Structures are given as C-alpha cells and as structure tokens.
Amino acid sequence: MRIVGRIISYAVLVLIGLIGIAPFLYLLVLSSKAxxxxxxxxxxxxxxxxxxxxxxxxxxxxxxxxxxxxxxxIITGVSTVFALVLGVPAGYAFSRLRFRGSExxxxxxxxxxxxxxxxVAIPIxxxxxxxxxxxxxxxxxxxxxxxxxxxxxxxxxxxxxxxxIEIDExxxxxxxxxxQVLFKVLLPLARPGMVVSATFGLIFIWNEFLxxxxxxxxxxxxxxxxxxxSLLTVESPIDWNIAAAVGVLTVIPILFFTxxxxxxxxxxxxxxxxx
Amino acid sequence: MASVSFDGVGKVYxxxxxAVRDFSLEVADGEFMVxxxxxxxxxxxxxxxxxxxxxxxxxxxxxGGDVVNDLHPRRRDIAMxxxxxxxxxxxxxxxxxxxxLKVRKTPPDEIRRRVDDAARIxxxxxxxxxxxxxxxxxxxxxxxxxxxxVRAPQAxxxxxxLSNLDAKLRVQMRGEIGRIQRxxxxxTIYVTHxxxxxxxxxxxxxxxxxxxxxxxxxxxxxYDNPVNLFVASFxxxxxxxxxxxxxxxxxxGLTCRVGDSVLPIPAETAAARPGLSRRVGASVALGVRSEHxxxxxxxxxxxxxxxLRGTVVATEPLGSDLLAYIEVGAAPVVTEELLEVAGDADxxxxxxxxxxxxxxxxxxxxxxxxxxxxxxxxxxxxxxxxSKLHFFDLETEAAIVD
Amino acid sequence: xxxxxxxDDLETGRKTSHAAPTQRRREVxxxxxxxxxYLLAFSxxxxxxxxxxxxxxxxxxxxTWTWIGTGNYRELFTSPEFWxxxxxxxxxxxxxVTIQVVLGTALALFFNQxxxxxxxxxxxxxxxxxxxxxxxxxMWRMLLNPEWGLLNWVFVELGFGQIGWLTDPNVxxxxxxxxxxxxxxxxxxxxxxxxxxxxPEEVFEAGSVDGANWFQRTRYLTxxxxxxxxxxxxxxxxxxxxxxxxxxxxxxxxxxxxxxxTLSFEAFxxxxxxxxxxxxxxxxxxxxxxxxxxxTVLFRIVNPRKLQNV
Numbered sequence: 001m002r003i004v005g006r007i008i009s010y011a012v013l014v015l016i017g018l019i020g021i022a023p024f025l026y027l028l029v030l031s032s033k034a035x036x037x038x039x040x041x042x043x044x045x046x047x048x049x050x051x052x053x054x055x056x057x058x059x060x061x062x063x064x065x066x067x068x069x070x071x072x073x074i075i076t077g078v079s080t081v082f083a084l085v086l087g088v089p090a091g092y093a094f095s096r097l098r099f100r101g102s103e104x105x106x107x108x109x110x111x112x113x114x115x116x117x118x119x120v121a122i123p124i125x126x127x128x129x130x131x132x133x134x135x136x137x138x139x140x141x142x143x144x145x146x147x148x149x150x151x152x153x154x155x156x157x158x159x160x161x162x163x164x165i166e167i168d169e170x171x172x173x174x175x176x177x178x179x180q181v182l183f184k185v186l187l188p189l190a191r192p193g194m195v196v197s198a199t200f201g202l203i204f205i206w207n208e209f210l211x212x213x214x215x216x217x218x219x220x221x222x223x224x225x226x227x228x229x230s231l232l233t234v235e236s237p238i239d240w241n242i243a244a245a246v247g248v249l250t251v252i253p254i255l256f257f258t259x260x261x262x263x264x265x266x267x268x269x270x271x272x273x274x275x
Numbered sequence: 276m277a278s279v280s281f282d283g284v285g286k287v288y289x290x291x292x293x294a295v296r297d298f299s300l301e302v303a304d305g306e307f308m309v310x311x312x313x314x315x316x317x318x319x320x321x322x323x324x325x326x327x328x329x330x331x332x333x334x335x336x337x338x339g340g341d342v343v344n345d346l347h348p349r350r351r352d353i354a355m356x357x358x359x360x361x362x363x364x365x366x367x368x369x370x371x372x373x374x375x376l377k378v379r380k381t382p383p384d385e386i387r388r389r390v391d392d393a394a395r396i397x398x399x400x401x402x403x404x405x406x407x408x409x410x411x412x413x414x415x416x417x418x419x420x421x422x423x424x425v426r427a428p429q430a431x432x433x434x435x436x437l438s439n440l441d442a443k444l445r446v447q448m449r450g451e452i453g454r455i456q457r458x459x460x461x462x463t464i465y466v467t468h469x470x471x472x473x474x475x476x477x478x479x480x481x482x483x484x485x486x487x488x489x490x491x492x493x494x495x496x497x498y499d500n501p502v503n504l505f506v507a508s509f510x511x512x513x514x515x516x517x518x519x520x521x522x523x524x525x526x527x528g529l530t531c532r533v534g535d536s537v538l539p540i541p542a543e544t545a546a547a548r549p550g551l552s553r554r555v556g557a558s559v560a561l562g563v564r565s566e567h568x569x570x571x572x573x574x575x576x577x578x579x580x581x582x583l584r585g586t587v588v589a590t591e592p593l594g595s596d597l598l599a600y601i602e603v604g605a606a607p608v609v610t611e612e613l614l615e616v617a618g619d620a621d622x623x624x625x626x627x628x629x630x631x632x633x634x635x636x637x638x639x640x641x642x643x644x645x646x647x648x649x650x651x652x653x654x655x656x657x658x659x660x661x662s663k664l665h666f667f668d669l670e671t672e673a674a675i676v677d
Numbered sequence: 678x679x680x681x682x683x684x685d686d687l688e689t690g691r692k693t694s695h696a697a698p699t700q701r702r703r704e705v706x707x708x709x710x711x712x713x714x715y716l717l718a719f720s721x722x723x724x725x726x727x728x729x730x731x732x733x734x735x736x737x738x739x740x741t742w743t744w745i746g747t748g749n750y751r752e753l754f755t756s757p758e759f760w761x762x763x764x765x766x767x768x769x770x771x772x773x774v775t776i777q778v779v780l781g782t783a784l785a786l787f788f789n790q791x792x793x794x795x796x797x798x799x800x801x802x803x804x805x806x807x808x809x810x811x812x813x814x815x816m817w818r819m820l821l822n823p824e825w826g827l828l829n830w831v832f833v834e835l836g837f838g839q840i841g842w843l844t845d846p847n848v849x850x851x852x853x854x855x856x857x858x859x860x861x862x863x864x865x866x867x868x869x870x871x872x873x874x875x876x877p878e879e880v881f882e883a884g885s886v887d888g889a890n891w892f893q894r895t896r897y898l899t900x901x902x903x904x905x906x907x908x909x910x911x912x913x914x915x916x917x918x919x920x921x922x923x924x925x926x927x928x929x930x931x932x933x934x935x936x937x938x939t940l941s942f943e944a945f946x947x948x949x950x951x952x953x954x955x956x957x958x959x960x961x962x963x964x965x966x967x968x969x970x971x972x973t974v975l976f977r978i979v980n981p982r983k984l985q986n987v
Contacts, residue, residue, distance in 0.1 A: 012787065013798055019859070020801040023816035026827055030819060039825045090712035097705055109713075111972045112720050116920045118944040119961035122954055123723035123730065146719030149712055178704045207809045210922055214949065228811045229926065240819065247812045254807050262800055265807075266867060328882050348885040355886045361879035365901045374897070375887035422887065 024251065031055055031244035055245045064219070065227075065249055071137070072206060072223040072253075079141050080201045083148035084194060090149075091156025092182050092190075096168060106157065113150040117210050125214040139215045140223070144208065148201035155200070159193025160186070192264075199261045206254070224250050277339030277429040278304045279325065279462060285333030286320050286486075294320040295486045298334070302430075302464060302479075307456055309477035310466045313509070317486035318466045319434055325464065326355050326432050339429050354423035355432040359439065360415050362407040362422075368394075369403040372421040393425040396455065413444045420452070424459060431456070431463040437472065449476055470510050474498070482506050504560060504608070504672040507665060513565050513598070515665070516639040517608040520561035522554045531561055531664075534605030534635070538581035541662050550675040551666060559675060560608040562665035565598070568641035571656035576644055581659030587651050588638060597643040601657060607637040608669070724965065731958035742955070749959035758935070759943070759960070765850055766939045770918040773854045773861075778911050780858065781865025782903065785873050786895065788866075802863040810860075814927025817856045818843065846936035849929055853937045856928055857921065865910040872906035873899070909979055916971040920964070940964050 029045070032052040037044075059065045094106045124143045133139035163186060171181045209225035216222050222230065228250050232243055258265070279302040286295040295317040302308045310318035323329040325336055327348035335342050343351050354375075363371050370377075372393055376386045394400045397417040407415055416436060423431050436452075437445045453476050456463050467473055473480045474494040481491040482505070490502040501507035507515045520531040520538075529540040529551055538561075545551055551559075569578055585603035592598075641657055649655050666675040731749055733742045753759050784802075788795055805813070820828040821842035833839060842852045876899070884894045922941035925931060931938040931946065938946070940960060948957030 009787075009790065009792060013792055013794065016784070016787075017798040017801050020798070020804060020863075023813075023820055023859075024804070026820055027812075027816050042827055042830060086712040086715055089708040093705055093708035097708075099702075099705055105709075105713075107976055109716060111969070111976075112716065114916050114920075114968050114972050114975075115720070115724070116941055116944075116961060116964040116968055118920075118922065118941045118948075118957070119727050119965050120720065120723040121945075122948050122958060122961070123726035124719065126726070127723065143719050146715055149716055149720075153712065179707055182708070203807050207807075207923070209809075209811065210945065225809045225811055228809060228815075232811055232815050232927070243815060244819065247815045250809055250812045254809070255804070258800075258804060258807055262803065265803060266871075326882075326886055328885070348882070349888040349890060351886075353886065355883065357879050357883060359877075359879060361877070361883040363880060363883070363898060374884070374889070378887060378889045378893050378897075422883070426887075 027244050027247045027251070030241055031248045033241050033244075035239050035241055037241075055241055056249070058242050059245045059249060065246070067220060068222055068224045068227040069253070071221055072225075075137055075140050075144065075223055076202055076205045078137075079144035079148060079205050080198050082141070082145045083152050083201050084198060086145065087149050087152030087197065088156050088187075088190065088194060089179070089182060091153045091193075092160050092186065094153065094157045095160035096165065096178075106153075109150050110154050111150075113154065117147075117208075121211050121214060124211060128215055133215075135216055135218050135221055137221065140212060143211055143215075144205045147208070148205060151200055151204070152197040155197040156190065156193050159190055159196070163189050192267075195261070196264045196267060199264045202257070203254075224253075277462060278302060278337075279308075279339075279430055279464065280337045281321070281325075281334065282337065283334035284321065284324060284331060284336060286317070286324060286329060287332045293486055295324070298483075298486075298488050300481060300488060300491060302462060304462055305460045307453070307463045307465065307476060307478045309473040309480045310464065310483055311468065311470055311473035311480055311509075312483035312489075314468055315485070316483040318468075318483045320486075321483070322432055322434055322464060322466045325430075326353060327351050352429045353432055354426050354428040354430075356419045356423050356434065356436045358435040360407075360419040360436075362415060362418055364407055367404050367406055368399060368410070368418050368421075371407070371418055372425050375422065375426050389425050390421075393421045396424065397421050397451075412440055413448070416440060416448065420455070424455065424461075427459075427461070429462065431461050431465075433463065433465045435467055436465075438467070438469070445472075452476065471512065474510070482509060484509075500674070501562075501665065502674050504562075504667045507562050507667065507674075511564060513640045513642075515562045515564050516568070516637075517667075518561045518563075518603070518637055518639070519558050519606040519608055519669070521558050522551060522556065524552075524555045529555070531559070531666075533561060533583060534603055536581075536583045536603075536605075538583070538659055538661055538664070540664065541580075544662060544664065548666065548676055550668075550677045554668075554675070558669055560667040560669050560672075562667060563639075563659060563663065565640045565642040567660035567663040568601075568639065568643075569658040569660075570599070570641075570643045570647040570649055571658040572649070573644060573647060575646070578658035579660030579662070581661040581664075583639075583657040583659055585639070585655060585657060587649050587653050587655055589651055590649065592645065595645065597645050597647050597649075599641045599643050599647070599649060599655075600638050601641055601655060602636055602638050603657075604635065605637055606635045608667075727958045727961055727965075730955055731962045733955045733958075735952065735954040737952045745955070749956050750963075752956065753959050753963065761935070762938050762940055762943045765937060766919060766921075768850055769854055769857060769921060769939060770915055773857050773918050774911055774915045776854065776858045777862045777865050777914055778907060780862045781910065782869050782900075782907055784862070784866045785870040785903075786899070788870060789873055802866065805860045806863055808860070810923030811927035813856065813860060814924060814929075817852075817859075817928060821852065843929055844933055846934050849933055849937045853925065853928060857918065857924055860924070861914060861918075865907075865914060868910040868913075869903055869906050872903055876902055905979075909975075912971065912975045912978065916968060916975065919967065919971065 032047050032055065034048075034051050090109075094102060120143075128134055128139045128143070131139075133142070167185060167189075168178075168181050171185045172178070176184065206223075207225055209223070209229050212223055212226040213229065216226055219227065219230070228246055231246055281298050281300045284295060284298040285293070287293045298317070298321055300308075310321060312318050320329060324331050325338075327343070327346060331344050335344055337343065338351060338353065363374065366374065369390055372390045373386050376389060381389075390403075391400070394403055397420055399414065399417055399421060402410060402414055402418075407418065410418065416439070419436065423433075433452075437448055440448060449472060452465075465476060474497075477494060479491055480494050480497055482489040482497070484505050490497060490506050492500070497506065497510055501510060501515075504517070508517065518533050520533045523530050523532055523537070527539065528542055529545045530537050531540060540551065567579065568583075569576060571578060571582060583601075583603055585601040587599055588602050589600040590597055591600075639657075643649065667673065668675055730742070732744060732746060734745045734748065735742055788799065820826050823829060823839065823841070823844065829840070829842065841848050843849055880902075881894055881898060884898050889897065920941055921939050922945060925937055925939050925942045926945075929937040931942050941964065944957045944960040944964070946957075947953045947960065
C-alpha cells in the first residue's frame with residue numbers, strides 16, 4: 001500500500017515538473033524549426049542545426065536582439081543600483097529610528113508597491129516628455145528607481161530588524177554617527193537583505209514594459225520586454241518559429257539568473273510567512 | 276492498562292549512529308517505570324520507539340502482549356506527554372483535551388463528561404476556554420497531562436514533562452503525577468535525566484547509558500547495590516566517593532589499602548563477594564557513600580570500624596548535617612565515563628578530576644552529624660562504615676561479586 | 678557628541694535611541710530624505726496628476742486639457758463596456774485567486790513528504806513567476822493554437838473536441854485565468870509551504886499519538902495552522918491579480934471582442950491607443966481606490982513591519 005502511494009507521489013511530482021516547464025520546452029522546440037514545420041503536430045524532435053542557427057541568426061541580426069539585451073542590462077542595472085542607494089538608508093531609518101508618524105510613513109511608502117502602474121504611467125510619461133527624456137535610457141531609469149524603492153525599503157526594514165540594535169549602540173559609543181554606523185558597520189551584515197531586494201527589484205524592472213511602451217518609441221532603445229512586446233503582439237504577422245526564438249532569447253537570461261539566485265528568491269518570499 | 280515489553284530493541288540511524296543497543300525490559304501492568312540517564316543515553320529514543328514516533332531497527336516491542344513494531348502511533352492506544360507539551364496552539368484547552376476523543380468519534384456528551392472529569396482532577400476547570408498561549412507553563416503542563424489521562428490508554432508515556440518548570444513547581448508536580456498515576460493505575464513509562472525525580476517517582480528505575488541498559492531495579496536496591504561504576508556515581512547525591520584501593524590479605528581477613536590507611540573488609544562482605552579474594556594484591560575501585568563516613572571524634576554516634584586519615588578542605592553546614600570535603604592521600608578513580616558524567620554537569624569539575632588523579636590525592640565528601648566541630652585546615656580521622664563499602668573492577672567497571 | 682542612552686520603546690519593547698530631537702531629525706532627513714523626495718517626485722506627484730487629469734478631457738489635435746468635472750466618471754459608470762471590464766477583472770481576481778490558493782495549498786501539502794528530486798521540481802515551479810508576461814503569452818498562444826498547438830492537439834486526441842481557447846469569447850477569459858494560475862500558483866505555494874515547514878513537528882506527533890489519521894491531522898491541525906499564511910497569500914495575490922495588464926497584452930490583447938479586457942488594460946487602451954488620457958486616468962483612479970481598500974485590508978491582517986515579502 002505504501003509502495004503504491006510512493007509511485008503515485010513520484011508520478012505527480014513528474015507531472016508538476018512537466019506542467020511547469022512544458023511551455024518553455026515547447027518554445028524551445030519550435031524555435032528550432034523551419035517555418036512550415038511549425039505546423040507539424042506533435043513536433044518531431046530531430047533537430048537541424050542549420051535551421052536553428054538560421055532562426056536565431058534572424059533574431060539576433062535582423063532584429064538587433066543584442067541591442068535590446070544591452071539596453072535591458074543598462075537600464076535594469078542602473079535602476080537597481082540606485083534603488084538600493086536610496087532604499088537601504090531609508091530602510092535603516094525606519095528600522096532604527098522611531099519618530100512621530102514613522103509607522104504611517106512606512107505604511108504609505110509600502111502601499112506604493114500595490115498601486116496600479118497604469119495610474120502612474122500616463123503622468124510619468126508626460127513628465128518624462130516634459131523633461132525631454134523620451135526615448136532615452138534615463139527616461140526609464142528615473143521612474144524605475146521609484147518603482148523599486150518601496151520593495152527595497154520593505155525588504156530592508158525586515159532585514160535590519162533582525163540585526164540587534166546593540167551593534168548600533170556599541171558603534172555609536174565608539175563615536176560614529178548614525179549614517180556612519182550604517183555604512184561602515186551594518187552594511188556587510190545587511191548584505192543578504194540587499195541581495196534579496198536587488199533580486200526582486202531586478203526581476204520586476206527587467207520585465208516591466210507598460211511604461212516602456214510609452215516612453216520608448218524607437219527600436220534602438222527598446223528593452224527586451226518592450227521589443228518582445230512589439231514583435232510578438234497578437235496582431236503582428238511574425239513567423240511563429242522566429243517568434244519562438246525571440247521568446248527563448250528573452251527567457252534565457254531569466255533562467256540563468258534564477259539558477260543563481262534561487263535561494264534568495266525563496267528566502268525573500270518565505271521570510272514573511274514564517275514569522 | 277497493559278504490560279509493556281522491550282525485547283532486544285535497537286535503533287540505528289541511516290547514517291550509522293546507534294542510539295539504542297539490545298534493550299530488553301519488562302514493565303508490569305500498572306507499574307511506574309522510569310528511564311533515567313545522561314543526555315544522549317537513548318532513553319528518549321526508546322520511549323519514542325515505544326510510541327511509534329521512531330522506527331524500530333532491531334528487536335520487538337510489545338504492548339499488552341501484542342507486537343506493535345509496525346503499528347502506526349495512533350493504533351497503539353498509548354498517550355504521550357511531550358517535553359514541550361506539544362499543545363495544539365489554535366485550540367482551546369477544552370478542545371485540546373477533547374481532540375483524541377473527537378477523533379475517535381466519541382459522542383459529544385461523553386466527551387463533555389470525560390473532559391470535565393480530567394479538568395477537575397488537574398485543576399483546570401476555569402481554564403477550559405483559554406488557548407495555550409494564554410496559560411502559564413505549569414498550566415500548559417497540566418493540559419498536556421489532561422490530554423493523556425482523558426483517554427484511559429494502555430500506557431502513559433512521559434518525555435521529561437517537568438524539565439521546563441521551575442524548581443518549586445517541579446517538586447509539586449512530581450507528587451501530583453505520582454498521585455494521579457496511582458489513582459488511575461495506568462502503566463507508565465517516564466523519561467528523565469534527573470536522578471532525584473527517578474528515585475522519588477518510580478516503582479522501578481532503569482538506568483541507561485550510551486544506548487545500553489545498565490540496571491533496572493527498585494530505587495532503594497539501585498542505590499544500595501549499583502551494578503557498575505556508572506550507576507554507582509549517577510545515582511545518589513552527593514555522588515558516591517570513589518578511590519583506588521589495593522586488596523590485601525592479613526591474618527584477620529581481607530583488607531583494602533587506601534593511600535596510607537587500611538580498611539578492614541567485614542567477613543560477610545568478603546563471603547558475599549568471592550571475587551575479592553581472587554583480587555588480592557590487585558587494585559580495585561572502592562566506593563563509599565557520604566553518609567557512611569563520619570567524624571571519628573564524635574562521641575554520641577555509632578561509628579563504623581574503618582578509619583581514614585585526611586585534611587578538611589571545606590565544610591558546608593546544611594542544618595541537618597555537615598558536609599565535609601576531606602582530602603585523603605589516595606588516588607581517585609577516574610575513567611573516561613566518569614569524566615563524561617562529570618563533564619555533563621561541569622567542565623571545570625572534569626578537569627579537576629584529571630588533575631587530582633595525577634597527584635594521588637582525592638577529595639571525598641562526607642556527611643557528618645551536625646555536632647561535628649571539624650573545621651577547614653584540620654587533620655581528621657574519618658570513621659568508615661565498612662559494611663557499606665562497594666567494590667568495582669577497575670577495568671570492567673562492574674561491581675565485584677565473583 | 679555623547680552617545681544617546683537607549684530606552685525601552687513601550688510599544689514594542691525594542692530599544693530606541695533617545696538622542697536629542699534635533700540630532701535625530703537631522704539623521705532622519707539624511708537617511709530618508711533622498712528616498713522620500715524621489716518617491717514624491719515619481720510616485721506621489723504622478724498620482725496627484727492622475728487624479729487631476731481624471732477630471733479633465735484631453736484634445737489630441739489641440740493638445741489641450743479642459744476641466745470637465747465628473748464627466749469622465751459619469752461616462753465610466755454608465756458605460757456598459759466599463760462594467761463588462763469590471764466583471765472580467767473580478768472573474769480574474771476572485772476565480773483566479775481561489776484556484777491559485779486551493780492548488781497552491783494542495784501543492785504545499787503534497788511537497789510535505791520526502792521525495793527525491795523535489796528540490797529540482799520546486800526550482801522549476803518558481804520559473805513561471807519570473808518570466809516576462811509577454812513571452813508567457815506567446816508560449817500559451819502557441820500551445821493553444823487551434824491548428825497546430827500541442828496542448829490543443831492533446832485535447833482533441835483525448836476526445837475533448839476543439840476548444841476555442843483564445844478565439845471563443847466565452848472561453849477566452851477562462852483561458853486567461855488558467856494561464857494566470859499557471860504563472861502564479863507557485864507564489865501561493867512558496868508562502869504556504871514555508872509556513873508549513875515552520876510548524877512544530879511535535880504538534881503533529883501529538884496528533885498521531887492521539888489517534889488522528891492523515892486526513893484528520895490535516896483537517897484539524899495542519900489547515901487551521903496554515904490559515905494565516907493562506908489568507909496572506911490570497912490577499913496579496915488578489916491585489917496583484919486585480920492589476921493584471923502584462924499578461925492580457927501578451928496573451929489576448931484584450932480580445933477576442935474585448936472579452937478578456939481587464940481594468941488595467943482598458944485604461945491602457947484608452948490612454949495609449951485612443952489618446953483619451955482623461956478618461957483613462959479616471960479608470961486608473963477607480964483602480965487606485967480599490968487598491969487602497971485592498972491594502973488597508975492587507976495591512977490590517979498583517980503588520981507590515983514583520984514582513985520581508987515581495
């Protein structure tokens with residue numbers, strides 16, 4: 001009886017894994033096919049290297065995929081870094097300093113995370129337009145920092161809360177001011193928190209494209225999601241196999257990233273539930 | 276209510292560590308059996324195997340005559356009180372106690388009746404609607420007891436239930452548990468690391484060490500006739516004094532040389548322990564409890580026939596007795612195992628033992644009558660009750676019998 | 678300067694610095710100032726502007742704004758399309774979240790056993806949450822393609838007949854729910870599973886000894902103890918599902934026949950494609966109000982300080 005249970009459990013496990021990864025695998029397979037072969041169902045699994053190379057060639061060269069990668073990396077990287085620069089001290093302040101209304105301030109800031117992006121997209125777009133920053137990296141970086149801030153602050157508050165305040169006090173008794181305490185003493189301790197918030201910030205910014213659609217209108221400056229959105233919209237007549245290749249290339253960076261930071265993602269999501 | 280038996284029970288974990296070895300024991304119906312030993316001795320593992328919370332790797336366990344090795348805990352009809360109580364945090368006291376009955380689909384009125392009874396016995400009637408988070412440690416402990424007694428199972432299993440309580444509460448609950456058990460007559464297996472608890476509560480006490488059963492006896496017999504050095508030093512407070520002694524034969528019979536002094540061995544003792552005669556000329560471990568050492572200078576007291584010479588290093592008046600710490604010129608018995616027992620209690624003590632062993636001097640603890648006028652710094656003659664001497668083989672550590 | 682003496686914070690028992698108020702204020706400004714200023718500029722200001730714009734009308738040709746009072750809102754609340762969109766959003770939010778909570782909890786319970794390879798599968802499960810929604814849309818559009826989609830083919834072969842996944846207006850919304858659940862069930866799973874792992878093992882041992890079988894233990898012990906985590910995940914997910922835009926854009930673009938348009942999408946379309954910025958802002962602001970209600974609920978259930986979640 002127990003053996004039957006075990007077998008069923010393993011079967012379910014495999015099924016879950018398949019459900020999770022099948023869409024991506026399908027994408028992968030289709031991205032290796034010639035245009036007509038896409039119609040073949042179920043798709044055959046003998047791969048033609050030449051075809052694969054050709055498909056990806058189209059994406060990378062004709063569609064300038066690498067430009068998009070470059071844009072994504074720059075925008076995401078810079079935004080995340082500055083979000084940390086602004087957010088970590090703020091998180092620290094909320095964690096350590098109790099001042100009148102600090103709870104309200106904190107709650108308000110955190111609530112921004114839940115605001116519908118549409119609500120701010122248009123005004124921000126108009127602001128960016130007013131500043132003459134449309135179609136530039138900065139035009140996206142500036143708002144993206146604001147988008148990540150609440151999250152970074154939220155996560156950092158939690159991480160700072162875990163560090164005993166005695167450390168701060170010892171440092172201050174040694175003559176450091178609060179900002180110095182943060183930068184010289186606490187930062188190394190808070191590094192896991194910074195990694196977690198950076199991870200979530202990164203993922204969010206990397207995939208963002210609503211605002212991007214407004215702000216960027218030349219394909220030179222598009223980030224990956226924006227480019228994918230333009231290339232893959234429901235109406236556009238792109239070849240499915242090329243589309244699949246675009247999809248794969250969009251997802252590959254995320255895949256690698258996930259493998260590296262998997263631990264941190266789980267840790268970030270679960271820390272709250274565990275309390 | 277039923278008997279419980281362990282038959283060659285052993286536990287080996289997947290990584291090879293062995294927790295219990297060849298454990299065999301019979302617990303009679305209605306008996307209060309205590310498993311005692313230092314941490315890591317396997318007592319909790321043995322209990323959990325009985326409960327079904329650990330798989331039994333070797334041997335068989337029987338409850339009421341039936342082998343239970345493959346039975347899920349819920350089928351074994353035993354109740355358990357956990358060290359940390361394991362109360363259901365989201366349920367009221369009432370529902371905590373009632374849970375086991377509810378799970379068996381007992382009718383609600385009967386549940387009500389039985390829970391109220393149990394609550395009354397334990398003094399919890401006013402707490403029934405509260406949740407565990409709102410109770411004190413002592414109250415929580417009693418709820419854990421309530422869960423067990425409401426079921427009338429074949430056996431109670433208790434895993435150090437009192438160790439999280441403060442000292443005063445512990446003493447009080449010791450009596451309560453004993454009283455309840457006698458009233459209900461349920462077979463009980465009680466695990467503790469505290470030998471005082473073991474001695475006061477059990478009908479019989481089983482001493483475990485490193486997964487092996489050392490001795491199982493009624494408390495007094497355990498005290499009077501320890502079967503090896505470990506049991507001798509584990510049971511009893513203050514610890515039994517252990518010294519190296521050499522067995523010699525004189526015209527009047529056997530004697531043992533302890534440092535500079537010579538203690539006569541009474542004829543009955545020698546007769547009961549033929550092994551002593553065979554060890555003439557060899558060294559043995561000599562054990563003597565503190566209450567069997569007396570200030571030889573006292574008049575009104577009956578004194579034993581042996582004499583030890585030593586210097587008083589400290590005294591502790593207890594009101595009823597005087598604890599005297601006396602340095603004698605004899606080597607202490609220090610085995611690795613003794614170091615562990617001491618080390619469990621106090622690292623510094625273990626180091627001191629090792630140092631003393633090198634110097635062939637030992638501090639013995641004697642329980643003098645309060646009239647004694649002895650003071651630190653004085654040399655003193657200590658009267659030894661020679662009929663109460665214990666002898667152990669230095670290598671096997673077993674008590675010398677034959 | 679002299680070190681401040683720590684004192685107990687009566688509220689939380691934590692020690693906090695009681696340095697001279699001016700010194701503290703300076704510290705606060707220094708540490709918080711930049712972040713707050715930034716948020717004021719890029720979050721508060723836009724929200725305020727949105728509110729203002731929602732009472733205005735935008736003329737594309739003249740590039741002017743005119744105040745029209747509650748005109749946009751009145752149009753909104755009387756327009757049948759708007760209420761359709763609201764309905765769609767509600768379906769996505771409530772049906773979607775319910776499915777995700779039930780499946781997520783079931784998965785958490787399932788993984789609560791020793792299975793080789795479970796860690797790998799759990800890692801795979803996290804992936805959907807991180808993928809660019811546009812690509813998720815593409816994947817599923819391909820899988821469900823009526824002519825050659827693999828999943829569609831499987832369904833037909835199994836005898837379920839052709840289903841107009843993305844072509845039938847009656848089905849499309851549910852397809853959206855399905856894909857959304859595919860993406861976000863793992864979110865619920867991770868949260869509930871973590872809580873499950875943190876529950877004290879002893880409580881379940883006691884349950885076993887008391888005579889409860891697996892079903893009874895799960896029903897009376899596990900699930901009640903998981904409720905806080907489940908509720909948290911549900912409300913969190915609810916607020917996020919309410920705002921769904923990316924997936925709609927990538928999977929259905931609102932169609933067919935606007936049958937999958939959500940509030941966010943509707944606002945976007947009106948703004949980006951029809952250039953009715955005022956009207957779009959009104960829609961967006963309705964969402965803001967609802968979101969604020971949701972946030973209040975969430976923060977009431979759970980003290981935001983104690984969280985480290987996304």
